[in-house]
Amino acid sequence: xxxxxxxxxxxxxxxxxxxxxxxxxxxxxxxxxxxxxxxxxxxxxxxxxxxxxxxxxxxxxxxxxxxxxxxxxxxxxxxxxxxxxxxxxxxxxxxxxxxxxxxxxxxxxxxxxx
Amino acid sequence: xxxxxxxxxxxxxxxxxxxxxxxxxxxxxxxxxxxxxxxxxxxxxxxxxxxxxxxxxxxxxxxxxxxxxxxxxxxxxxxxxxxxxxxxxxxxxxxxxxxxxxxxxxxxxxxxxxx
Numbered sequence: 732x733x734x735x736x737x738x739x740x741x742x743x744x745x746x747x748x749x750x751x752x753x754x755x756x757x758x759x760x761x762x763x764x765x766x767x768x769x770x771x772x773x774x775x776x777x778x779x780x781x782x783x784x785x786x787x788x789x790x791x792x793x794x795x796x797x798x799x800x801x802x803x804x805x806x807x808x809x810x811x812x813x814x815x816x817x818x819x820x821x822x823x824x825x826x827x828x829x830x831x832x833x834x835x836x837x838x839x840x841x842x843x844x845x
Numbered sequence: 846x847x848x849x850x851x852x853x854x855x856x857x858x859x860x861x862x863x864x865x866x867x868x869x870x871x872x873x874x875x876x877x878x879x880x881x882x883x884x885x886x887x888x889x890x891x892x893x894x895x896x897x898x899x900x901x902x903x904x905x906x907x908x909x910x911x912x913x914x915x916x917x918x919x920x921x922x923x924x925x926x927x928x929x930x931x932x933x934x935x936x937x938x939x940x941x942x943x944x945x946x947x948x949x950x951x952x953x954x955x956x957x958x959x960x
Contacts, residue, residue: 771952772952773952773953774935789947821888831876834948835890837887838886
């Protein structure tokens with residue numbers, strides 16, 4: 732049981748380049764999330780998908796787009812990377828958007844924008 | 846908007862000692878969750894508290910939800926080197942439709958254990 736799988740694990744981009752971070756879960760969870768983690772700032776929500784076919788902005792959505800491809804997969808796209816997007820990105824899933832479940836996180840993507 | 850603050854930001858503990866980390870919210874919470882992240886790893890769900898004054902234990906870890914549901918604490922007894930990592934709390938504001946599924950994470954308490 733793999734849980735939440737993220738690819739790639741590491742990435743270096745030049746300013747202005749684009750890339751897509753992939754995330755897939757095999758737990759039949761309905762809700763999926765993208766967070767970024769920066770030193771001293773905890774986890775900040777970028778976008779989330781409460782269920783297949785829906786996406787919504789989180790706390791820090793600017794510069795990102797998402798696609799909920801199907802129930803399993805939720806991708807995050809950086810259209811024109813900026814140094815401020817250097818961070819560790821975590822995908823997470825939860826049984827549903829309600830309050831009674833904990834998040835299952837992927838192992839993260841460490842992104843550096845130069 | 847809702848803010849969740851954790852103190853201390855950094856905790857240096859001698860192996861065998863006890864310590865407590867605190868989580869405070871600017872608003873009343875419906876639920877609070879705790880996570881542990883090992884160095885270089887990802888956050889792992891530990892526990893969820895729902896009821897006012899609730900206390901839950903996991904071996905040497907004791908979690909408590911405040912009576913007013915605006916704060917929580919994690920107490921670790923007889924700290925071991927395996928307790929190294931960052932502990933995050935995540936709070937869900939009390940019942941607004943917009944907040945469903947969007948727990949607000951604190952900045953975490955980074956714990957270093959000296960043998």
